[in-house]
Amino acid sequence: MNLNTLKIVVWLCGLLLLPSVALSDKLNDQRQAFLQAEKYLSEKNEAGFLALGESLADYPLFPYLKYQWLKNHTEQTDQVLAFLSAYKDTRYAPSLRSKWLDYLAENEHWNDFVKHYEVTEDSADDCQFLWAQYQTGKQQQALGEAKRLWILGHSIEKKCQPLFSALANSALLTSDLIWQRFESALRDNNPAVAQSTAFLLKKTDRKSAELWLQLHQKPELIDESRFWLEKTAQTGRLFAHAVARLANSDLDRAIMVWDAKRPNFAIAAESVQRVERKLGLALLAKKDKRSYSHLDKVLLPDEEDRAAKVRAALLEQNWSHVNSALSGLTFAERQEPKWQYWQARALREIGKKQEANAAYAALAKDRSYYGFLAADTANVPYQIIDLPVKLGKDELEQLSEQPDFKACWEFKWLSKDLEARRQWQFAIKNLPKEKLQIAAKLAQQWQWDQIAITTLVKADYWDDMALRFPVLYLNEVQNSAEKHNLDTALLFGLMRQESMMDKNAVSSVGAKGLMQLMPKTAMTIAQSLHEPWQSDNDLFKPELNINYGGYYFRDLLNRFGGHVALASAAYNAGPNRAKKWLPITTAVPADIWIETIPFKETRKYVSTVLSYAIIYQHRLKKGSLKLKNLLRDVTP
Numbered sequence: 352m353n354l355n356t357l358k359i360v361v362w363l364c365g366l367l368l369l370p371s372v373a374l375s376d377k378l379n380d381q382r383q384a385f386l387q388a389e390k391y392l393s394e395k396n397e398a399g400f401l402a403l404g405e406s407l408a409d410y411p412l413f414p415y416l417k418y419q420w421l422k423n424h425t426e427q428t429d430q431v432l433a434f435l436s437a438y439k440d441t442r443y444a445p446s447l448r449s450k451w452l453d454y455l456a457e458n459e460h461w462n463d464f465v466k467h468y469e470v471t472e473d474s475a476d477d478c479q480f481l482w483a484q485y486q487t488g489k490q491q492q493a494l495g496e497a498k499r500l501w502i503l504g505h506s507i508e509k510k511c512q513p514l515f516s517a518l519a520n521s522a523l524l525t526s527d528l529i530w531q532r533f534e535s536a537l538r539d540n541n542p543a544v545a546q547s548t549a550f551l552l553k554k555t556d557r558k559s560a561e562l563w564l565q566l567h568q569k570p571e572l573i574d575e576s577r578f579w580l581e582k583t584a585q586t587g588r589l590f591a592h593a594v595a596r597l598a599n600s601d602l603d604r605a606i607m608v609w610d611a612k613r614p615n616f617a618i619a620a621e622s623v624q625r626v627e628r629k630l631g632l633a634l635l636a637k638k639d640k641r642s643y644s645h646l647d648k649v650l651l652p653d654e655e656d657r658a659a660k661v662r663a664a665l666l667e668q669n670w671s672h673v674n675s676a677l678s679g680l681t682f683a684e685r686q687e688p689k690w691q692y693w694q695a696r697a698l699r700e701i702g703k704k705q706e707a708n709a710a711y712a713a714l715a716k717d718r719s720y721y722g723f724l725a726a727d728t729a730n731v732p733y734q735i736i737d738l739p740v741k742l743g744k745d746e747l748e749q750l751s752e753q754p755d756f757k758a759c760w761e762f763k764w765l766s767k768d769l770e771a772r773r774q775w776q777f778a779i780k781n782l783p784k785e786k787l788q789i790a791a792k793l794a795q796q797w798q799w800d801q802i803a804i805t806t807l808v809k810a811d812y813w814d815d816m817a818l819r820f821p822v823l824y825l826n827e828v829q830n831s832a833e834k835h836n837l838d839t840a841l842l843f844g845l846m847r848q849e850s851m852m853d854k855n856a857v858s859s860v861g862a863k864g865l866m867q868l869m870p871k872t873a874m875t876i877a878q879s880l881h882e883p884w885q886s887d888n889d890l891f892k893p894e895l896n897i898n899y900g901g902y903y904f905r906d907l908l909n910r911f912g913g914h915v916a917l918a919s920a921a922y923n924a925g926p927n928r929a930k931k932w933l934p935i936t937t938a939v940p941a942d943i944w945i946e947t948i949p950f951k952e953t954r955k956y957v958s959t960v961l962s963y964a965i966i967y968q969h970r971l972k973k974g975s976l977k978l979k980n981l982l983r984d985v986t987p
Contacts, residue, residue: 381407382765384407385410388400388407388416389416389419391403391404411760414443414758415443415758418434418438418443422447425453425454426454431447445469456510461486461487478497478508481496485514485517494517494518494521494523497518498518501532502532503532504534504537505539506543506544526553529548530556532548533548533549533552534563534588534592536548537564537567545560545563546564549561559586559589562578563585563589563592566589566596567592570597570605571604587619587622588618588619588622591616591622591623592622594608602630609626620650624648627645627649628646628656631643631646631659635662635947638949640667643660652679654681657680661677661680661690661693662947664676670701673693673700674701688719689721691710692714692721693946695707695710696942698710710725715728715729718734718966720959720961720962720978722734723961723962724978727977727978728979735969737814737816739815740789740812740815742789746789747789747793753778758778763797763799772802775806778790779809784810784812788807788810788812790806791803791806791810791812791815792818800821800851800852800853801850801851801856804819805851820963820970822967822970824852827897828842830897830898831901832901834898834902835902835904838976839971840968842901842904843963843964846865846866848960848963849900850865850866852865854893855891863890865896865897865900866900866903867900873887876899880902907922912986914983916957916985917933919957920932920945920953920956928950933985934986937987938986939984940984945957945982964976
């Protein structure tokens with residue numbers, strides 16, 4: 352131990368012996384010592400780290416420090432087990448256990464592996480555990496589970512190779528099992544796995560597998576007779592698979608071939624349903640009105656299929672089909688505001704006005720995009736209930752004193768944002784809903800608005816308007832709205848949907864800041880405004896980001912004739928895609944156009960931005976914005 356390290360340790364130990372030292376001073380000293388310990392760890396100064404780290408045993412981030420060292424010292428079995436016992440409820444225990452089990456597997460300590468393995472959502476299918484079972488005498492049980500994993504058709508990870516090799520050399524590997532893996536791999540578009548699997552087939556079956564692989568790679572060859580000379584148990588499935596593949600590149604031809612040649616093959620009902628579903632969804636994505644006829648043939652639809660069938664009927668504007676599709680929803684699905692709205696709309700379209708009016712009036716009480724549409728149709732005011740979360744005495748303080756939340760605060764205080772967010776998600780993972788509401792208020796108190804919003808969503812509580820829709824950056828938003836001739840509430844709605852009011856938000860594709868602008872777009876805007884562009888980090892400045900976001904949205908409005916729904920879709924999916932979604936011949940009602948946007952994300956985005964604009968209008972105590980005025984028909 353060097354002299355500086357010794358001085359720090361002696362100083363800290365002395366500090367801990369002084370009962371009169373203020374807690375805040377002690378905490379600040381611990382924070383500095385923590386940072387020093389981290390530095391020692393990064394420098395691989397183990398002596399310094401161990402000496403200093405142990406003196407922080409009562410600091411909230413001590414388990415984090417201990418884990419950082421132990422994850423690279425998994426050979427220290429006694430210390431690993433002690434950590435897993437003392438800190439079993441921390442977020443580090445599962446990760447350390449996983450790394451330690453990897454160490455045990457690498458060193459073939461199979462009995463210890465089986466003894467300490469724990470089944471979790473993430474590890475229930477762990478090949479290492481099954482291989483450990485195999486090695487400790489439970490061969491048949493392990494291989495039975497291995498079959499289930501093997502037929503999924505996924506690439507073989509290194510840890511699965513010994514297990515799958517044992518399966519391949521056992522009597523359990525039948526021809527049927529090989530074909531299941533082969534077909535699963537091709538359905539997942541993994542021809543390399545399929546090809547390696549085909550080598551396990553008997554010679555007489557490999558020719559059929561080769562035909563599958565050829566048609567998978569070049570489905571346009573489907574008309575060539577050489578593929579259909581022999582009729583085997585796989586021929587019908589091969590034809591169905593080739594049609595589904597062809598639909599990706601030539602949808603019209605796939606439909607033509609399917610309709611013309613399907614009677615020539617014996618195709619299992621499951622394969623028929625898979626192809627009809629594929630064709631129906633592909634047509635819907637292209638806004639092709641033939642979609643409904645194919646989705647109507649899917650006899651065992653899942654939730655996605657049922658919703659797609661309603662949208663396909665709306666695309667046709669065939670209200671009889673809409674009614675039929677809505678009746679195919681489950682009871683729970685029919686209670687959703689979205690489907691209640693379309694039921695009311697369908698009732699009105701087929702002339703049942705009294706029933707439609709009653710349905711609209713009931714739905715108008717809902718605070719949602721569909722509720723606001725219903726309110727406009729029924730000509731009644733919007734219903735925006737505002738019931739803040741009620742807190743009992745000291746509930747915030749009690750929650751903040753729990754170890755997981757204390758650790759979260761420390762990460763936040765030390766500007767370790769990623770660790771703070773990870774810790775928060777762990778801290779709230781198993782909280783009951785009433786505690787989640789308190790946690791959301793705690794995040795709000797910490798001025799962590801995005802976290803507060805998402806936590807309240809997990810609590811399934813929707814009525815605290817100040818928490819869910821904070822009025823932040825009001826001056827910047829008003830200035831941008833005035834400069835670019837935009838409604839302030841609409842700009843707030845856009846910003847709330849884009850970033851949840853997090854000025855440091857970064858998307859997976861690199862969009863930055865409150866309005867989630869791409870740096871390239873922002874640079875173009877800067878040039879248009881004759882403003883200097885320093886760096887991408889300028890987008891984390893609220894004033895600049897909101898101003899540029901307003902400029903971009905106004906530009907999109909100008910490009911799309913002032914239509915807010917089209918401009919919102921373009922903001923999310925890009926103007927080129929939005930143009931492709933425009934009707935070709937006749938105008939389409941805006942509500943139908945939004946509901947039939949091919950991208951699920953963009954459908955939800957547009958309806959959410961519009962509903963948030965109405966809510967922010969309420970928060971800003973304005974009342975001029977009406978949804979119906981923003982949703983004129985979409986023209987070609």
